Amino acid sequence: MDISVRRLCKEFDRYPALNGVSLEVGSGELIALLGPSGSGKTTLLRLIAGLEFPTSGSIYFGKEDASQKSVQERNVGFVFQHYALFRHMTVIDNISFGLRVRGRRNRPSDAAIRKRASDLLDLIQLPNVANRFPHQLSGGQRQRVALARALAIEPRVLLLDEPFGALDAKVRKELRRWLRELHERTGHTTIFVTHDQEEAMEMSDRVVVMSQGRIEQVGTPDEIYDRPASPFVFSFIGDSGELAVTIDRGEVFLDGRSLGPLAEGLPDGRARMFLRPHDLEITDDPAGAISGEVATVRRHAATRRIEIAVGEKRQRIEVAVPATRGFVPEGTQTFRPVRCRLFPAN
Ligand SMILES: Nc1ncnc2c1ncn2[C@@H]1O[C@H](COP(=O)(O)OP(=O)(O)OP(=O)(O)O)[C@@H](O)[C@H]1O
Ligand SMILES: [Mg+2]
Incomplete structure:
Protein backbone atom coordinates (compact mmCIF):
# COMPACT_ATOMS: atom_id res chain seq x y z
CA MET A 1 0.00 0.00 0.00
CA PHE A 234 24.05 18.89 8.24
CA SER A 235 24.37 19.62 11.93
CA PHE A 236 21.63 17.22 13.00
CA ILE A 237 23.03 14.19 11.14
CA GLY A 238 26.46 12.97 12.11
CA ASP A 239 29.17 14.97 13.84
CA SER A 240 29.93 18.36 12.42
CA GLY A 241 31.65 21.64 13.08
CA GLU A 242 30.87 25.06 11.68
CA LEU A 243 33.00 28.05 10.73
CA ALA A 244 31.85 31.53 9.75
CA VAL A 245 33.56 32.40 6.47
CA THR A 246 33.17 34.78 3.55
CA ILE A 247 32.95 33.98 -0.14
CA ASP A 248 34.46 36.18 -2.82
CA ARG A 249 34.11 34.99 -6.42
CA GLY A 250 34.13 31.34 -5.43
CA GLU A 251 37.05 31.70 -3.06
CA VAL A 252 36.50 31.05 0.64
CA PHE A 253 38.11 33.25 3.30
CA LEU A 254 38.48 32.64 7.03
CA ASP A 255 39.53 35.77 8.93
CA GLY A 256 40.87 37.19 5.68
CA ARG A 257 42.99 34.13 4.77
CA SER A 258 42.13 32.14 1.67
CA LEU A 259 41.11 28.51 2.01
CA GLY A 260 40.96 28.10 -1.75
CA PRO A 261 38.28 28.02 -4.46
CA LEU A 262 35.83 25.84 -2.52
CA ALA A 263 32.63 27.76 -3.25
CA GLU A 264 32.22 27.77 -6.99
CA GLY A 265 28.72 28.84 -8.00
CA LEU A 266 27.82 30.20 -4.56
CA PRO A 267 26.90 33.86 -4.02
CA ASP A 268 29.44 36.30 -2.60
CA GLY A 269 29.15 37.32 1.03
CA ARG A 270 29.01 35.72 4.43
CA ALA A 271 28.60 31.95 4.55
CA ARG A 272 28.51 29.04 6.94
CA MET A 273 31.09 26.33 6.33
CA PHE A 274 30.24 22.87 7.70
CA LEU A 275 32.91 20.26 8.30
CA ARG A 276 32.84 16.64 9.44
CA PRO A 277 35.66 15.27 11.64
CA HIS A 278 36.45 12.56 9.08
CA ASP A 279 36.69 15.03 6.23
CA LEU A 280 39.60 16.92 7.77
CA GLU A 281 43.26 15.97 7.67
CA ILE A 282 46.19 17.19 9.70
CA THR A 283 48.86 18.72 7.47
CA ASP A 284 52.22 20.50 7.63
CA ASP A 285 51.51 22.62 4.56
CA PRO A 286 49.94 25.94 5.58
CA ALA A 287 48.67 26.85 2.08
CA GLY A 288 44.87 26.84 2.08
CA ALA A 289 44.85 25.18 5.50
CA ILE A 290 43.27 26.15 8.81
CA SER A 291 45.25 26.54 12.03
CA GLY A 292 44.20 26.60 15.64
CA GLU A 293 45.00 25.64 19.19
CA VAL A 294 44.32 22.11 20.40
CA ALA A 295 41.65 22.36 23.09
CA THR A 296 40.92 18.71 23.94
CA VAL A 297 41.78 15.25 22.67
CA ARG A 298 39.30 12.40 23.14
CA ARG A 299 39.26 8.74 22.20
CA HIS A 300 36.25 7.94 19.97
CA ALA A 301 35.97 4.28 18.84
CA ALA A 302 38.77 3.71 16.33
CA THR A 303 39.73 7.37 16.09
CA ARG A 304 41.09 10.14 18.24
CA ARG A 305 39.07 13.36 18.11
CA ILE A 306 41.14 16.48 18.32
CA GLU A 307 39.14 19.58 19.12
CA ILE A 308 40.78 22.67 17.74
CA ALA A 309 39.84 26.29 18.54
CA VAL A 310 39.97 28.18 15.26
CA GLY A 311 40.17 31.84 14.29
CA GLU A 312 39.37 35.05 16.07
CA LYS A 313 36.08 33.65 17.36
CA ARG A 314 37.83 30.47 18.59
CA GLN A 315 35.22 28.31 16.90
CA ARG A 316 35.59 24.64 17.86
CA ILE A 317 36.28 22.17 15.06
CA GLU A 318 36.82 18.42 15.59
CA VAL A 319 39.35 16.51 13.50
CA ALA A 320 39.38 12.69 13.48
CA VAL A 321 42.72 10.88 13.23
CA PRO A 322 43.28 7.11 13.48
CA ALA A 323 43.87 6.18 17.12
CA THR A 324 46.67 3.87 16.01
CA ARG A 325 48.66 6.90 14.96
CA GLY A 326 50.69 7.30 18.10
CA PHE A 327 50.85 11.04 18.31
CA VAL A 328 49.49 13.25 21.03
CA PRO A 329 48.66 16.59 19.45
CA GLU A 330 49.17 19.77 21.39
CA GLY A 331 49.84 23.46 20.77
CA THR A 332 49.01 24.70 17.30
CA GLN A 333 47.75 22.27 14.67
CA THR A 334 47.03 22.81 11.00
CA PHE A 335 44.39 20.89 9.08
CA ARG A 336 42.81 20.90 5.68
CA PRO A 337 39.22 20.18 4.63
CA VAL A 338 39.12 17.30 2.15
CA ARG A 339 35.39 17.93 1.87
CA CYS A 340 33.15 20.63 3.23
CA ARG A 341 29.72 22.10 2.67
CA LEU A 342 28.87 25.78 2.39
CA PHE A 343 25.55 27.51 2.89
CA PRO A 344 24.92 31.25 2.49
CA ALA A 345 24.45 32.91 5.90
CA ASN A 346 21.18 34.77 6.24
N1 LIG B 1 -2.38 16.56 22.14
C1 LIG B 1 -1.59 17.63 22.06
N2 LIG B 1 -2.00 18.83 22.54
C2 LIG B 1 -1.21 19.92 22.44
N3 LIG B 1 0.01 19.94 21.87
C3 LIG B 1 0.47 18.78 21.38
C4 LIG B 1 -0.29 17.56 21.46
N4 LIG B 1 0.44 16.58 20.88
C5 LIG B 1 1.60 17.14 20.48
N5 LIG B 1 1.63 18.46 20.78
C6 LIG B 1 2.72 19.40 20.47
O1 LIG B 1 3.06 19.27 19.12
C7 LIG B 1 4.47 19.30 18.93
C8 LIG B 1 4.93 18.06 18.21
O2 LIG B 1 4.77 16.95 19.09
P1 LIG B 1 5.15 15.46 18.70
O3 LIG B 1 4.70 14.59 19.81
O4 LIG B 1 4.63 15.18 17.34
O5 LIG B 1 6.74 15.55 18.65
P2 LIG B 1 7.82 14.38 18.43
O6 LIG B 1 8.62 14.79 17.24
O7 LIG B 1 7.15 13.07 18.41
O8 LIG B 1 8.74 14.54 19.74
P3 LIG B 1 9.42 13.39 20.65
O9 LIG B 1 10.71 13.02 19.96
O10 LIG B 1 9.71 14.13 21.93
O11 LIG B 1 8.49 12.26 20.82
C9 LIG B 1 5.07 19.47 20.31
O12 LIG B 1 5.43 20.81 20.50
C10 LIG B 1 3.96 19.05 21.25
O13 LIG B 1 4.05 19.73 22.46
MG1 LIG C 1 7.20 11.40 19.66
Whole structure:
Protein backbone atom coordinates (compact mmCIF):
# COMPACT_ATOMS: atom_id res chain seq x y z
CA MET A 1 0.00 0.00 0.00
CA ASP A 2 1.45 3.36 -0.92
CA ILE A 3 0.70 6.43 1.17
CA SER A 4 0.49 10.00 0.02
CA VAL A 5 0.53 12.79 2.58
CA ARG A 6 -0.54 16.11 1.06
CA ARG A 7 0.05 19.53 2.63
CA LEU A 8 -0.84 18.22 6.05
CA CYS A 9 -1.36 20.73 8.88
CA LYS A 10 -2.23 19.95 12.47
CA GLU A 11 -2.86 22.55 15.13
CA PHE A 12 -3.35 21.90 18.82
CA ASP A 13 -5.09 24.93 20.37
CA ARG A 14 -3.72 27.10 17.56
CA TYR A 15 -0.20 25.65 18.07
CA PRO A 16 1.02 24.33 14.69
CA ALA A 17 2.49 20.88 15.42
CA LEU A 18 2.59 20.11 11.68
CA ASN A 19 3.09 22.82 9.12
CA GLY A 20 2.30 21.73 5.57
CA VAL A 21 3.90 18.29 5.37
CA SER A 22 3.89 16.43 2.05
CA LEU A 23 5.36 12.96 1.69
CA GLU A 24 5.08 10.03 -0.73
CA VAL A 25 5.73 6.57 0.70
CA GLY A 26 6.04 3.73 -1.78
CA SER A 27 4.42 0.35 -1.28
CA GLY A 28 6.71 -1.94 0.73
CA GLU A 29 9.06 0.86 1.73
CA LEU A 30 10.65 1.14 5.16
CA ILE A 31 10.73 4.81 6.09
CA ALA A 32 12.17 6.48 9.18
CA LEU A 33 10.87 9.76 10.62
CA LEU A 34 13.84 11.38 12.32
CA GLY A 35 14.01 14.67 14.15
CA PRO A 36 14.52 16.35 17.50
CA SER A 37 11.99 16.20 20.29
CA GLY A 38 8.84 18.17 19.46
CA SER A 39 9.46 18.22 15.70
CA GLY A 40 6.11 16.53 14.96
CA LYS A 41 7.09 12.90 14.32
CA THR A 42 4.50 11.32 16.59
CA THR A 43 1.84 13.75 15.39
CA LEU A 44 2.47 12.77 11.77
CA LEU A 45 2.35 9.07 12.64
CA ARG A 46 -0.89 9.46 14.62
CA LEU A 47 -2.48 11.32 11.71
CA ILE A 48 -1.50 8.53 9.32
CA ALA A 49 -2.86 5.95 11.78
CA GLY A 50 -6.17 7.78 12.13
CA LEU A 51 -5.72 8.40 15.87
CA GLU A 52 -5.83 12.12 15.12
CA PHE A 53 -7.43 14.14 12.33
CA PRO A 54 -5.77 16.91 10.29
CA THR A 55 -6.63 20.59 10.58
CA SER A 56 -6.12 20.74 6.82
CA GLY A 57 -4.54 18.66 4.08
CA SER A 58 -5.16 15.01 3.30
CA ILE A 59 -3.81 11.47 3.52
CA TYR A 60 -4.28 8.95 0.72
CA PHE A 61 -3.92 5.20 1.08
CA GLY A 62 -3.44 4.14 -2.52
CA LYS A 63 -6.08 6.00 -4.53
CA GLU A 64 -8.37 6.34 -1.53
CA ASP A 65 -8.74 9.51 0.55
CA ALA A 66 -8.34 8.10 4.06
CA SER A 67 -8.22 11.45 5.86
CA GLN A 68 -11.57 11.05 7.64
CA LYS A 69 -11.48 7.27 8.05
CA SER A 70 -11.21 5.51 11.41
CA VAL A 71 -8.23 3.45 12.59
CA GLN A 72 -10.12 0.21 11.83
CA GLU A 73 -11.11 1.34 8.35
CA ARG A 74 -7.52 2.20 7.55
CA ASN A 75 -6.39 -1.23 8.72
CA VAL A 76 -3.06 -0.10 10.12
CA GLY A 77 -0.99 -1.91 12.70
CA PHE A 78 0.85 0.20 15.23
CA VAL A 79 3.27 -0.13 18.07
CA PHE A 80 3.89 2.82 20.35
CA GLN A 81 6.64 3.03 22.89
CA HIS A 82 4.23 3.20 25.79
CA TYR A 83 1.48 1.18 24.20
CA ALA A 84 1.87 -1.76 26.57
CA LEU A 85 0.61 -5.31 26.19
CA PHE A 86 -2.52 -6.28 28.11
CA ARG A 87 -1.09 -7.42 31.43
CA HIS A 88 -3.84 -9.82 32.37
CA MET A 89 -3.72 -11.65 29.03
CA THR A 90 -1.29 -14.33 27.92
CA VAL A 91 0.96 -13.71 24.95
CA ILE A 92 -1.24 -15.71 22.61
CA ASP A 93 -4.35 -13.82 23.75
CA ASN A 94 -2.57 -10.51 23.30
CA ILE A 95 -1.66 -11.42 19.73
CA SER A 96 -5.15 -12.71 18.92
CA PHE A 97 -6.94 -9.75 20.45
CA GLY A 98 -7.31 -7.62 17.30
CA LEU A 99 -8.94 -10.50 15.43
CA ARG A 100 -11.19 -11.62 18.31
CA VAL A 101 -12.79 -8.20 18.74
CA ARG A 102 -13.85 -8.01 15.10
CA GLY A 103 -17.53 -8.11 14.20
CA ARG A 104 -18.83 -11.59 13.47
CA ARG A 105 -18.76 -11.07 9.71
CA ASN A 106 -15.04 -10.24 9.58
CA ARG A 107 -13.87 -12.52 12.34
CA PRO A 108 -11.89 -15.61 11.34
CA SER A 109 -12.79 -18.92 13.00
CA ASP A 110 -11.25 -19.75 16.39
CA ALA A 111 -9.00 -22.31 14.75
CA ALA A 112 -7.83 -19.80 12.13
CA ILE A 113 -7.10 -17.22 14.82
CA ARG A 114 -5.09 -19.74 16.83
CA LYS A 115 -3.16 -20.75 13.73
CA ARG A 116 -2.40 -17.16 12.81
CA ALA A 117 -1.21 -16.32 16.35
CA SER A 118 1.08 -19.31 16.50
CA ASP A 119 2.50 -18.53 13.03
CA LEU A 120 3.26 -15.04 14.31
CA LEU A 121 5.02 -16.47 17.36
CA ASP A 122 7.26 -18.36 14.96
CA LEU A 123 7.79 -15.23 12.92
CA ILE A 124 8.95 -13.27 15.97
CA GLN A 125 11.08 -16.25 16.94
CA LEU A 126 9.38 -16.83 20.25
CA PRO A 127 7.50 -20.09 19.68
CA ASN A 128 7.58 -21.13 23.34
CA VAL A 129 6.09 -18.16 25.16
CA ALA A 130 2.44 -18.50 24.06
CA ASN A 131 1.07 -19.08 27.54
CA ARG A 132 3.24 -16.67 29.45
CA PHE A 133 2.06 -13.34 30.76
CA PRO A 134 3.81 -10.10 29.74
CA HIS A 135 5.60 -9.76 33.11
CA GLN A 136 7.28 -13.11 32.42
CA LEU A 137 9.04 -11.72 29.32
CA SER A 138 12.11 -9.55 28.87
CA GLY A 139 11.69 -6.02 27.49
CA GLY A 140 12.90 -7.05 24.03
CA GLN A 141 10.56 -10.05 23.97
CA ARG A 142 7.65 -7.81 24.96
CA GLN A 143 8.41 -5.45 22.07
CA ARG A 144 8.43 -8.37 19.66
CA VAL A 145 5.08 -9.59 21.00
CA ALA A 146 3.69 -6.06 20.57
CA LEU A 147 4.87 -6.20 16.98
CA ALA A 148 3.22 -9.59 16.46
CA ARG A 149 0.01 -8.16 17.87
CA ALA A 150 0.20 -5.30 15.37
CA LEU A 151 0.82 -7.75 12.51
CA ALA A 152 -2.04 -10.07 13.49
CA ILE A 153 -4.72 -8.02 11.78
CA GLU A 154 -2.76 -8.23 8.50
CA PRO A 155 -2.38 -4.48 8.35
CA ARG A 156 -1.85 -2.70 5.08
CA VAL A 157 0.57 -0.41 6.84
CA LEU A 158 2.76 -0.80 9.90
CA LEU A 159 3.42 2.27 12.05
CA LEU A 160 6.01 2.15 14.81
CA ASP A 161 6.69 5.00 17.24
CA GLU A 162 10.09 4.49 18.86
CA PRO A 163 9.37 0.81 19.25
CA PHE A 164 12.76 0.09 20.82
CA GLY A 165 13.05 3.29 22.81
CA ALA A 166 13.14 1.80 26.28
CA LEU A 167 15.66 -0.95 25.56
CA ASP A 168 19.39 -1.10 26.09
CA ALA A 169 21.77 -0.51 23.19
CA LYS A 170 22.63 -4.14 22.50
CA VAL A 171 19.02 -5.38 22.45
CA ARG A 172 18.06 -2.42 20.24
CA LYS A 173 20.72 -3.41 17.77
CA GLU A 174 19.48 -6.99 17.62
CA LEU A 175 15.87 -5.91 17.23
CA ARG A 176 16.80 -3.49 14.46
CA ARG A 177 18.36 -6.25 12.41
CA TRP A 178 15.46 -8.50 13.22
CA LEU A 179 12.86 -5.90 12.19
CA ARG A 180 14.70 -5.19 8.94
CA GLU A 181 14.67 -8.91 8.10
CA LEU A 182 11.04 -9.22 9.10
CA HIS A 183 10.24 -6.29 6.83
CA GLU A 184 12.04 -7.95 3.94
CA ARG A 185 10.02 -11.12 4.47
CA THR A 186 6.57 -9.58 4.96
CA GLY A 187 6.92 -6.54 2.68
CA HIS A 188 4.62 -4.29 4.73
CA THR A 189 4.84 -0.58 4.07
CA THR A 190 6.43 0.53 7.34
CA ILE A 191 6.91 3.97 8.86
CA PHE A 192 8.84 4.17 12.09
CA VAL A 193 9.74 7.06 14.31
CA THR A 194 13.07 7.40 16.01
CA HIS A 195 15.30 10.13 17.29
CA ASP A 196 18.27 7.79 17.06
CA GLN A 197 19.96 8.68 13.79
CA GLU A 198 22.04 5.52 13.70
CA GLU A 199 18.82 3.52 13.88
CA ALA A 200 17.25 5.57 11.09
CA MET A 201 20.31 5.41 8.82
CA GLU A 202 20.92 1.72 9.36
CA MET A 203 17.40 0.41 8.97
CA SER A 204 15.48 2.43 6.48
CA ASP A 205 15.21 2.77 2.71
CA ARG A 206 14.64 6.48 3.09
CA VAL A 207 14.87 8.91 5.97
CA VAL A 208 12.53 11.86 6.55
CA VAL A 209 14.28 14.55 8.58
CA MET A 210 11.81 16.75 10.47
CA SER A 211 12.20 20.01 12.35
CA GLN A 212 9.55 22.28 13.84
CA GLY A 213 6.60 20.61 12.16
CA ARG A 214 8.18 20.62 8.72
CA ILE A 215 10.12 18.20 6.56
CA GLU A 216 13.69 19.41 6.07
CA GLN A 217 14.77 16.65 3.71
CA VAL A 218 13.70 13.25 2.43
CA GLY A 219 16.35 10.95 1.03
CA THR A 220 18.26 7.70 1.21
CA PRO A 221 20.69 7.43 4.13
CA ASP A 222 23.52 8.23 1.68
CA GLU A 223 21.79 11.34 0.37
CA ILE A 224 20.99 12.60 3.85
CA TYR A 225 24.54 12.09 5.07
CA ASP A 226 26.51 13.10 1.99
CA ARG A 227 24.26 15.80 0.53
CA PRO A 228 22.41 17.45 3.40
CA ALA A 229 19.98 20.00 2.00
CA SER A 230 20.20 22.54 4.81
CA PRO A 231 22.41 23.66 7.70
CA PHE A 232 19.88 22.00 10.03
CA VAL A 233 20.28 18.60 8.36
CA PHE A 234 24.05 18.89 8.24
CA SER A 235 24.37 19.62 11.93
CA PHE A 236 21.63 17.22 13.00
CA ILE A 237 23.03 14.19 11.14
CA GLY A 238 26.46 12.97 12.11
CA ASP A 239 29.17 14.97 13.84
CA SER A 240 29.93 18.36 12.42
CA GLY A 241 31.65 21.64 13.08
CA GLU A 242 30.87 25.06 11.68
CA LEU A 243 33.00 28.05 10.73
CA ALA A 244 31.85 31.53 9.75
CA VAL A 245 33.56 32.40 6.47
CA THR A 246 33.17 34.78 3.55
CA ILE A 247 32.95 33.98 -0.14
CA ASP A 248 34.46 36.18 -2.82
CA ARG A 249 34.11 34.99 -6.42
CA GLY A 250 34.13 31.34 -5.43
CA GLU A 251 37.05 31.70 -3.06
CA VAL A 252 36.50 31.05 0.64
CA PHE A 253 38.11 33.25 3.30
CA LEU A 254 38.48 32.64 7.03
CA ASP A 255 39.53 35.77 8.93
CA GLY A 256 40.87 37.19 5.68
CA ARG A 257 42.99 34.13 4.77
CA SER A 258 42.13 32.14 1.67
CA LEU A 259 41.11 28.51 2.01
CA GLY A 260 40.96 28.10 -1.75
CA PRO A 261 38.28 28.02 -4.46
CA LEU A 262 35.83 25.84 -2.52
CA ALA A 263 32.63 27.76 -3.25
CA GLU A 264 32.22 27.77 -6.99
CA GLY A 265 28.72 28.84 -8.00
CA LEU A 266 27.82 30.20 -4.56
CA PRO A 267 26.90 33.86 -4.02
CA ASP A 268 29.44 36.30 -2.60
CA GLY A 269 29.15 37.32 1.03
CA ARG A 270 29.01 35.72 4.43
CA ALA A 271 28.60 31.95 4.55
CA ARG A 272 28.51 29.04 6.94
CA MET A 273 31.09 26.33 6.33
CA PHE A 274 30.24 22.87 7.70
CA LEU A 275 32.91 20.26 8.30
CA ARG A 276 32.84 16.64 9.44
CA PRO A 277 35.66 15.27 11.64
CA HIS A 278 36.45 12.56 9.08
CA ASP A 279 36.69 15.03 6.23
CA LEU A 280 39.60 16.92 7.77
CA GLU A 281 43.26 15.97 7.67
CA ILE A 282 46.19 17.19 9.70
CA THR A 283 48.86 18.72 7.47
CA ASP A 284 52.22 20.50 7.63
CA ASP A 285 51.51 22.62 4.56
CA PRO A 286 49.94 25.94 5.58
CA ALA A 287 48.67 26.85 2.08
CA GLY A 288 44.87 26.84 2.08
CA ALA A 289 44.85 25.18 5.50
CA ILE A 290 43.27 26.15 8.81
CA SER A 291 45.25 26.54 12.03
CA GLY A 292 44.20 26.60 15.64
CA GLU A 293 45.00 25.64 19.19
CA VAL A 294 44.32 22.11 20.40
CA ALA A 295 41.65 22.36 23.09
CA THR A 296 40.92 18.71 23.94
CA VAL A 297 41.78 15.25 22.67
CA ARG A 298 39.30 12.40 23.14
CA ARG A 299 39.26 8.74 22.20
CA HIS A 300 36.25 7.94 19.97
CA ALA A 301 35.97 4.28 18.84
CA ALA A 302 38.77 3.71 16.33
CA THR A 303 39.73 7.37 16.09
CA ARG A 304 41.09 10.14 18.24
CA ARG A 305 39.07 13.36 18.11
CA ILE A 306 41.14 16.48 18.32
CA GLU A 307 39.14 19.58 19.12
CA ILE A 308 40.78 22.67 17.74
CA ALA A 309 39.84 26.29 18.54
CA VAL A 310 39.97 28.18 15.26
CA GLY A 311 40.17 31.84 14.29
CA GLU A 312 39.37 35.05 16.07
CA LYS A 313 36.08 33.65 17.36
CA ARG A 314 37.83 30.47 18.59
CA GLN A 315 35.22 28.31 16.90
CA ARG A 316 35.59 24.64 17.86
CA ILE A 317 36.28 22.17 15.06
CA GLU A 318 36.82 18.42 15.59
CA VAL A 319 39.35 16.51 13.50
CA ALA A 320 39.38 12.69 13.48
CA VAL A 321 42.72 10.88 13.23
CA PRO A 322 43.28 7.11 13.48
CA ALA A 323 43.87 6.18 17.12
CA THR A 324 46.67 3.87 16.01
CA ARG A 325 48.66 6.90 14.96
CA GLY A 326 50.69 7.30 18.10
CA PHE A 327 50.85 11.04 18.31
CA VAL A 328 49.49 13.25 21.03
CA PRO A 329 48.66 16.59 19.45
CA GLU A 330 49.17 19.77 21.39
CA GLY A 331 49.84 23.46 20.77
CA THR A 332 49.01 24.70 17.30
CA GLN A 333 47.75 22.27 14.67
CA THR A 334 47.03 22.81 11.00
CA PHE A 335 44.39 20.89 9.08
CA ARG A 336 42.81 20.90 5.68
CA PRO A 337 39.22 20.18 4.63
CA VAL A 338 39.12 17.30 2.15
CA ARG A 339 35.39 17.93 1.87
CA CYS A 340 33.15 20.63 3.23
CA ARG A 341 29.72 22.10 2.67
CA LEU A 342 28.87 25.78 2.39
CA PHE A 343 25.55 27.51 2.89
CA PRO A 344 24.92 31.25 2.49
CA ALA A 345 24.45 32.91 5.90
CA ASN A 346 21.18 34.77 6.24
N1 LIG B 1 -2.38 16.56 22.14
C1 LIG B 1 -1.59 17.63 22.06
N2 LIG B 1 -2.00 18.83 22.54
C2 LIG B 1 -1.21 19.92 22.44
N3 LIG B 1 0.01 19.94 21.87
C3 LIG B 1 0.47 18.78 21.38
C4 LIG B 1 -0.29 17.56 21.46
N4 LIG B 1 0.44 16.58 20.88
C5 LIG B 1 1.60 17.14 20.48
N5 LIG B 1 1.63 18.46 20.78
C6 LIG B 1 2.72 19.40 20.47
O1 LIG B 1 3.06 19.27 19.12
C7 LIG B 1 4.47 19.30 18.93
C8 LIG B 1 4.93 18.06 18.21
O2 LIG B 1 4.77 16.95 19.09
P1 LIG B 1 5.15 15.46 18.70
O3 LIG B 1 4.70 14.59 19.81
O4 LIG B 1 4.63 15.18 17.34
O5 LIG B 1 6.74 15.55 18.65
P2 LIG B 1 7.82 14.38 18.43
O6 LIG B 1 8.62 14.79 17.24
O7 LIG B 1 7.15 13.07 18.41
O8 LIG B 1 8.74 14.54 19.74
P3 LIG B 1 9.42 13.39 20.65
O9 LIG B 1 10.71 13.02 19.96
O10 LIG B 1 9.71 14.13 21.93
O11 LIG B 1 8.49 12.26 20.82
C9 LIG B 1 5.07 19.47 20.31
O12 LIG B 1 5.43 20.81 20.50
C10 LIG B 1 3.96 19.05 21.25
O13 LIG B 1 4.05 19.73 22.46
MG1 LIG C 1 7.20 11.40 19.66
